[in-house]
Amino acid sequence: MARVTSNEAAQRGRWRRIVLRACAGLGLLALAVVWVGPQALTAHLAGVAPGWFAAALAVAIAANAVSAWRWSQLARALDLNAPYAPLASAYAQGIAVNAFLPGATAGGDALRALRLARLGNPPMASYIVKRIIRIIPQIFLISILAFIIIQLPPGDYLTEHLNRLRQSGQHLDEAEIRRWVQMYGLDRPMYEQYLKWVGNILFRLDFGYTFQWNKPVRDVIASRMGYTFAIALFSAVFTWVVALPIGIFVAVKQYSIADYFFTLLGFIGLAVPGFLLAMVVMYVSYTQFGVKVGGLFSPEYQIQPWSWAKFVDLLGHIWIPIVILGINGTAGLIRTMRATMLDELRKQYVLVARAKGLSELKVLLRYPVRIAINPFISTIGWLLPWFFSGGTVVEIVLNLPTAGPALWRALMGQDMYLAGSYILISGTLVAVGSLISDILLAMVDPRVRFGSLEGQ
Amino acid sequence: MLGNSALVEIKNLRTYFHLPEGTVRAVDGVDLTIRRGRTLGIVGESGCGKSVTALSLLRLVPSPGRIEGGEILFYRTVEEASASSALTDVIDLARLEPNGREMRSIRGNQISMVFQEPMSALIPVRTVGSQITEVITLHQKVSEAEAREIAADMLARVRLPKPRQALDDYPFQLSGGMRQRAVIAMALCCRPKLLIADEPTTALDVTTEAQILDLMRELQKEFGMAIMYITHNLGVIAEMAETVAVMYLGKVVELTDVKTLFMSPLHPYTRALLRSIPQLTDAVARGTKKPRLQTIEGMVPDPYSVLPGCTFHPRCPERLPDLCDRVEPGVSEVAPGHSVKCHLYSSP
Amino acid sequence: MSRVGSVFGGARARLGWRKESAEAKEERFYRAGQWQLVWWRFRRHKLAQAAAVVLAIFYLIAAFAEFVSPHDPLYRYKQFAACPPTGIYIRDLNGRFRPPFVYQVVRTRDPETMRPIYKANAEVTAPIKLFVHGSRYRLWGLFDCDLHLFGTEDPETAPLFLLGTDSVGRDILSRIFFGGRISLTVGLIGVAISFVLGLILGGISGYFGGAIDEVIQRIIDVLISLPTIPLWMSLAAALPQNWPQLRIYFATTIILSILGWTGLARVVRGKLLSMREEDFVLAARLDGESEWRIITSYMLPGFASYIIVSLTGSLPGMILGETALSFLGIGLRPPTISWGVMLQDAQDIMAVAQLPWVLSPVVFVVIAVLMFNFLGDGLRDAADPYAM
Numbered sequence A: 001m002a003r004v005t006s007n008e009a010a011q012r013g014r015w016r017r018i019v020l021r022a023c024a025g026l027g028l029l030a031l032a033v034v035w036v037g038p039q040a041l042t043a044h045l046a047g048v049a050p051g052w053f054a055a056a057l058a059v060a061i062a063a064n065a066v067s068a069w070r071w072s073q074l075a076r077a078l079d080l081n082a083p084y085a086p087l088a089s090a091y092a093q094g095i096a097v098n099a100f101l102p103g104a105t106a107g108g109d110a111l112r113a114l115r116l117a118r119l120g121n122p123p124m125a126s127y128i129v130k131r132i133i134r135i136i137p138q139i140f141l142i143s144i145l146a147f148i149i150i151q152l153p154p155g156d157y158l159t160e161h162l163n164r165l166r167q168s169g170q171h172l173d174e175a176e177i178r179r180w181v182q183m184y185g186l187d188r189p190m191y192e193q194y195l196k197w198v199g200n201i202l203f204r205l206d207f208g209y210t211f212q213w214n215k216p217v218r219d220v221i222a223s224r225m226g227y228t229f230a231i232a233l234f235s236a237v238f239t240w241v242v243a244l245p246i247g248i249f250v251a252v253k254q255y256s257i258a259d260y261f262f263t264l265l266g267f268i269g270l271a272v273p274g275f276l277l278a279m280v281v282m283y284v285s286y287t288q289f290g291v292k293v294g295g296l297f298s299p300e301y302q303i304q305p306w307s308w309a310k311f312v313d314l315l316g317h318i319w320i321p322i323v324i325l326g327i328n329g330t331a332g333l334i335r336t337m338r339a340t341m342l343d344e345l346r347k348q349y350v351l352v353a354r355a356k357g358l359s360e361l362k363v364l365l366r367y368p369v370r371i372a373i374n375p376f377i378s379t380i381g382w383l384l385p386w387f388f389s390g391g392t393v394v395e396i397v398l399n400l401p402t403a404g405p406a407l408w409r410a411l412m413g414q415d416m417y418l419a420g421s422y423i424l425i426s427g428t429l430v431a432v433g434s435l436i437s438d439i440l441l442a443m444v445d446p447r448v449r450f451g452s453l454e455g456q
Numbered sequence B: 001m002l003g004n005s006a007l008v009e010i011k012n013l014r015t016y017f018h019l020p021e022g023t024v025r026a027v028d029g030v031d032l033t034i035r036r037g038r039t040l041g042i043v044g045e046s047g048c049g050k051s052v053t054a055l056s057l058l059r060l061v062p063s064p065g066r067i068e069g070g071e072i073l074f075y076r077t078v079e080e081a082s083a084s085s086a087l088t089d090v091i092d093l094a095r096l097e098p099n100g101r102e103m104r105s106i107r108g109n110q111i112s113m114v115f116q117e118p119m120s121a122l123i124p125v126r127t128v129g130s131q132i133t134e135v136i137t138l139h140q141k142v143s144e145a146e147a148r149e150i151a152a153d154m155l156a157r158v159r160l161p162k163p164r165q166a167l168d169d170y171p172f173q174l175s176g177g178m179r180q181r182a183v184i185a186m187a188l189c190c191r192p193k194l195l196i197a198d199e200p201t202t203a204l205d206v207t208t209e210a211q212i213l214d215l216m217r218e219l220q221k222e223f224g225m226a227i228m229y230i231t232h233n234l235g236v237i238a239e240m241a242e243t244v245a246v247m248y249l250g251k252v253v254e255l256t257d258v259k260t261l262f263m264s265p266l267h268p269y270t271r272a273l274l275r276s277i278p279q280l281t282d283a284v285a286r287g288t289k290k291p292r293l294q295t296i297e298g299m300v301p302d303p304y305s306v307l308p309g310c311t312f313h314p315r316c317p318e319r320l321p322d323l324c325d326r327v328e329p330g331v332s333e334v335a336p337g338h339s340v341k342c343h344l345y346s347s348p
Numbered sequence C: 001m002s003r004v005g006s007v008f009g010g011a012r013a014r015l016g017w018r019k020e021s022a023e024a025k026e027e028r029f030y031r032a033g034q035w036q037l038v039w040w041r042f043r044r045h046k047l048a049q050a051a052a053v054v055l056a057i058f059y060l061i062a063a064f065a066e067f068v069s070p071h072d073p074l075y076r077y078k079q080f081a082a083c084p085p086t087g088i089y090i091r092d093l094n095g096r097f098r099p100p101f102v103y104q105v106v107r108t109r110d111p112e113t114m115r116p117i118y119k120a121n122a123e124v125t126a127p128i129k130l131f132v133h134g135s136r137y138r139l140w141g142l143f144d145c146d147l148h149l150f151g152t153e154d155p156e157t158a159p160l161f162l163l164g165t166d167s168v169g170r171d172i173l174s175r176i177f178f179g180g181r182i183s184l185t186v187g188l189i190g191v192a193i194s195f196v197l198g199l200i201l202g203g204i205s206g207y208f209g210g211a212i213d214e215v216i217q218r219i220i221d222v223l224i225s226l227p228t229i230p231l232w233m234s235l236a237a238a239l240p241q242n243w244p245q246l247r248i249y250f251a252t253t254i255i256l257s258i259l260g261w262t263g264l265a266r267v268v269r270g271k272l273l274s275m276r277e278e279d280f281v282l283a284a285r286l287d288g289e290s291e292w293r294i295i296t297s298y299m300l301p302g303f304a305s306y307i308i309v310s311l312t313g314s315l316p317g318m319i320l321g322e323t324a325l326s327f328l329g330i331g332l333r334p335p336t337i338s339w340g341v342m343l344q345d346a347q348d349i350m351a352v353a354q355l356p357w358v359l360s361p362v363v364f365v366v367i368a369v370l371m372f373n374f375l376g377d378g379l380r381d382a383a384d385p386y387a388m
C-alpha cells in the first residue's frame, strides 16, 4: 500500500518536473526570440529551405548519438557503469552547456563527469566535491598574487600614464580621469582596491584598462586567450598522440635501437626550449624554403571574417606552434611512460593476463597501459602551466595573435593590468585544468577515489 | 581408462636462459606425465626450475628464456565428435608459436594457471568481475551478461561471500585469501582440463592455506580436472599430490607416488629433503643428541655452471667416488611407477 | 653512600661523554661510507661524468673570460661589422702546410644591396698564436693584463672571429664567453636563494605542521601551478628601468628563485615528516638533545643527497628563464652581456637570415642545459638508486 503511494508520488513528481522544464524551456526560447527580434528571426527563417533544415537536424542528431555512443563505450572501457540511454541525455546536456556557457568545453565535461559519477560510484561524487572545494582558496591566492603584480611597479600606474600622456601633449579630460579613479578605487586603501578589482572581474567581467592599447583588458585578451588555449590544448593532444604509442613501444622493446634513439631524442627535446627551437625553425624555413613562418594567418586572411578558406589557412599555420610547443612535453612524457610501463610490465598480473590467452596487444592495452595511462591524465594538470609558460615566449617569437605577445607588449610599457589579468586567467585555467585532470584520474583509477574516502 | 590416460606428456624438456653472464639451464631434460583427473606434485628447493617448467608448458617463458628442445604432448579432447566417443588428438605445445592463435586458445581455456602472489595477480584498477569475465568471453561464445552469470556462479563455488557484489569490487577491497579464491575462480571458469598451481598458498597464512587446499581438492573432484601442484613445502605435497616429482637443478631426480615418497624415499636428495622438515617426533626426541633439524649440506651451485656427472654430487653424502663426479646417472625404474636418477640404483 | 653514588655518577657521565664522542666518530665514518657509495654510483654514470667535465670547462671559461676571449666583448670593430666566422687555414696558396693561420680580411660592398662583403686577402697571412698581447683588461678587477689565450697579432687588419661579429662589429665568441659569466651564474645564485628559502619554509612546514604547514602547502600549490615564464616576465618588468646593472642582475636572480624553492620545500617537508617518527630521532630526543641539534645533525644529513639532486634539477630551468627574459628585453639589458641579451639580435628573422651566426648562443644554452640534465640524472641515480 505504502509502496504504491510512494510510487504514485514519484510519478506525480516526475510529471511536475517535466512540465516545469517544458515551461522553463519555452520561456528561455521566448526570451531568445525577444532578444533577437521576432522580425529578424522570421526573415531569417523564411530563407531556410525546409528540406535542408530537416536534413541538417537529422545529421546533427545522428552525430550526437554516435558521439554519445562512443563516449559510453569509452566509459565502459574504463569499467564505469555507463548504460547508453542516460549517457546520451548527459551528452546532449553537456553539448548544450558547452554552447551556452563560457569556458570552452570545461562546463560540459564537468557536467558529464558529474552525471557519470551519479550513475555509478558514490565515492566519485564526494571526491569531486572535495576537489572543487579545494580549488577556491587556490584561485583566491592566485588573485592576490595577480593583484600584487599589478601594484608592483613603483608609483601609481594611472598617474604615471597620465604623466606620459601629458608629456606627449595630449588633451586629458578631467571627468574621464575621475571616472577611472573611481572605477578602480584608486583613491581608496589597498584592500578596497583589491575588492573592487575582484568585484569588477566577478560581476562585470571587467579586468581593467590597458593604456597600451587604449582598450579594456577584456577586449584585448579575450580572443587572444582563446587562441592561446586552443594551441595549448592541441599541443597537449599532439603530445599524447605521439608520446603514448612511442612510450609503449620503447618500453616493450627495451634496449633496442629504437629505445636508445628515442631516449636520446627525449633528452634533446627536454633540453631545447621551445622558443629557441622556434627561432631555428624560422631561420631554416626562411633560408631553405623561403617561407616566412609566423603568425596564424597569411596576410590576406588577417582581417577577413571567418570562412572555410580562412580556416584552412589557419590549419596551415597553427601546426608549427603546436608541434614546437608539444616537443618538450612529448619528450618528458615518453620518459615517464617508458619508466611506468617498465615497472608495470614486471608485475605479475601481466603474466596472469597472458596465461588467460589474451593476445599480446590486448594484454598490453588492458593491463600495463591501463596503469601507465595515469601519468597521461595527470599531465593535463601540468601540461597547461607548461604550455602557458614556454608558450608565451614561443608565441612572441612566432608573432602569433595570442595572449603571450599581448602580455609582452603590455609589460614593455609597464602596463600591469593586462599582466595581472594574464596571470589571473592563466592561473585559473591551470587550476581548473588540474581539477579536471584529478577528476579524470579518479574516474580511471579507483584507488584514487576510494583513497579519498578512506582519508589517507 | 580415460580417467587414467595421459593428459600431458613432457619429454626431455630443456628450457634455457641465455644471459650475458652465461646460460642458465633452468629446465634441463625433464620427463613428466600428467594424467587426467589426477594430481602431480612437483617439489624442490626454490630456483630448481619448477616455475619455469610450468611456464614452458603454457609457453610463457619470459624473454631471455627459450625452449631448447624436447616435447610437450597435450592430448586434447575433440568435443565436436559424437559425444559417445570423445576423440583425442595430440599436439606438441613445444612446437607451437608461443603467442599464436592455437596456443592462446589453449591458455586459460584448457590449461590454466594460478600464480604465487594473489596480491598482484589482479590489476588494481579494474573490477574483479571484468577481469574474470574477460577470460570467459575470450574462450566461450557467450554474451557479456552470460559471462557475468558464469563468473558469479564460479565465485560462489570458490565460496566467496557475496559473489555478485564481489564482481563489482576492486581487488584492493578483498583480503588476500579472498583474492586467491577469486584468482582460482578465474582460472577455473573455462573448466580447464589441467590446472597448474604454482605455490598458490605460499603467501597466505596457515589457516587460509588449509581452506584453499581443501577447496582445490573439492573442485578437482567436481570438475574432474588434472592438477599440477608446485610447491617447496613437503607438507602441502603430502596433502595434495598423488604422484610426486622431486626436482633438483632443472632435473627430475625422483618420481613416485606420494606414499612411497614419504615411506621409502630412495634418492639421496629426497632423503635429505625429508630430513629437513620438522616433525612431531623431533619435538619428542628433544634432549637426545640427535640434531632436531637437518639442513642439506653445502650450497646450491651457481646456476651458470655445468656440473659434470650427477648435479647433486657436491652435496651428496653418499656419492660414489670416481663415478658420480664424472658420469651422469640415468633414470632407473626401481619399481613400477617409481624411478630414480642416481647411480646407487642403476642396474649394471 | 650518596658520595659514592655521586662519584660513580660523575664517572659514568664522563664515560658517557667519551662514549658519545666515539659514537659520533663512528657515525661520521658511516656517513663517509654513504657518500662514498654515492660517489661510486656516480662514477658508473659515464654520461653524467662527461657532463660534469663539460660544465667545469664552461665555468672555467666564464671565470677567466677576459683571458680566454680573443677580443674585448664591447669593442666594436667598425671595419668588420657583420663579419662571418673567420676561416682558419693550415695550407697556404703555395700548397705548403703551416701552423694554423688566417688571412687578412678586406671589406668591399655589394654594389646593389650595399651590404658589406668580406674577402680574404691571400697576400697577407697572420698566424694564430697562443698567449698573444691584445686589449688591456683587469682580471677580476685585480690584475692588470693584456694577455689572451689565443688570437692574432693585429686584430685590426687580420682578425680572428671564430663565430663572426654582430651587426656593430663585436666578436661573438668573446661575448659568449662573457655572457656565460652571467647566464651560468644567474642559475647558481638563484639556486642558492631557493635553497635557503626552501630549507627554511620546508623546515617550518614539516617541523611545526598544523595551520602553518597548511598555509605554506597551499601557497606552494598555487606557485607550482602558475605558468613560470609569464610570472617571471611580469615581475621582471616591474623592476625600475633606472637601476644599475648589478642590482638588476641580483633582482633577476631573486625573481628566478621565487618559484624554485617550492620543490625543495616539498622534499624537505616530506622528509622531516617521515623522519620525525624514526627511531634514531626519538632516541636523540630522549637523550635530551636540543631540537636544533636534532635537525642539523641528525635529520639534515639524512637528506642532503635529495637536496643536491633537487637543486641540480632546478638549474636548467633558471638558465633558460634568464635567457628567455633577457631575450625578450625585460630581464637584463645591454650593455650587460648574457646569452639571452645576445639573442635579442636574433629577434628579427630577416637579420638572422643575413647573419645566421648570431644564433650561436643557442648552441651554448642548449649544451649547458643538456649537460645539467645529464648531471642531474646521474646525481639522482647516484643519490637514490630507487627513485624514478
Ligand SMILES: Nc1ncnc2c1ncn2[C@@H]1O[C@H](COP(=O)(O)OP(=O)(O)O)[C@@H](O)[C@H]1O
Pocket: B017, B019, B024, B025, B026, B044, B045, B046, B047, B048, B049, B050, B051, B052, B053, B062, B063, B064, B065, B303
Ligand atoms: N626471467 C628469468 N631470467 C633469468 N633467469 C631466470 C628467469 N626466470 C627463472 N630464471 C632462472 O631459472 C631458474 C629456475 O627458476 P624457477 O623455475 O623460477 O625456480 P622455482 O623452482 O623456485 O620456481 C633459476 O635459477 C632462475 O635463476
Ligand code: SF4
Pocket: B267, B268, B269, B310, B311, B312, B313, B316, B317, B318, B319, B320, B324, B329, B341, B342, B343, B344
Ligand atoms: S648419483 Fe651419486 S652423487 Fe648423485 S645422488 Fe646418486 S649417489 Fe649422490
Ligand SMILES: [Mg+2]
Pocket: B047, B050, B051, B198
Ligand atoms: Mg617459483
